Amino acid sequence: MSIQAINVRNQFKGKVREIIRGDVVSEVDVETPWGIVTSVITTRSVDDLQLVVGSDVVALVKSTEVSIAKL
Secondary structure, three states: OOOOOOOOEEEEEEEEEEOOOOOOEEEEEEEEOOOEEEEEHHHHHHHHHOOOOOOOEEEEEEEEEEEEOOO
16 A cells, blocks of 8 residues: 655654654654654644554655554
């Protein structure tokens, strides 16, 4: 699956492996077939996306930024 509305070439489907929550930002580790991708996103986004360990996601990689989209 690819996210068509977002123009990012490097999209890696995976599962959330670990979430390290902070007051403002959180680290989300995504296990993909090519290895672990870590995203630092707002804790509000973690909550809005209802991310938990085991969630199916797509890591959207652009330069040094990794975004997360829940499947």
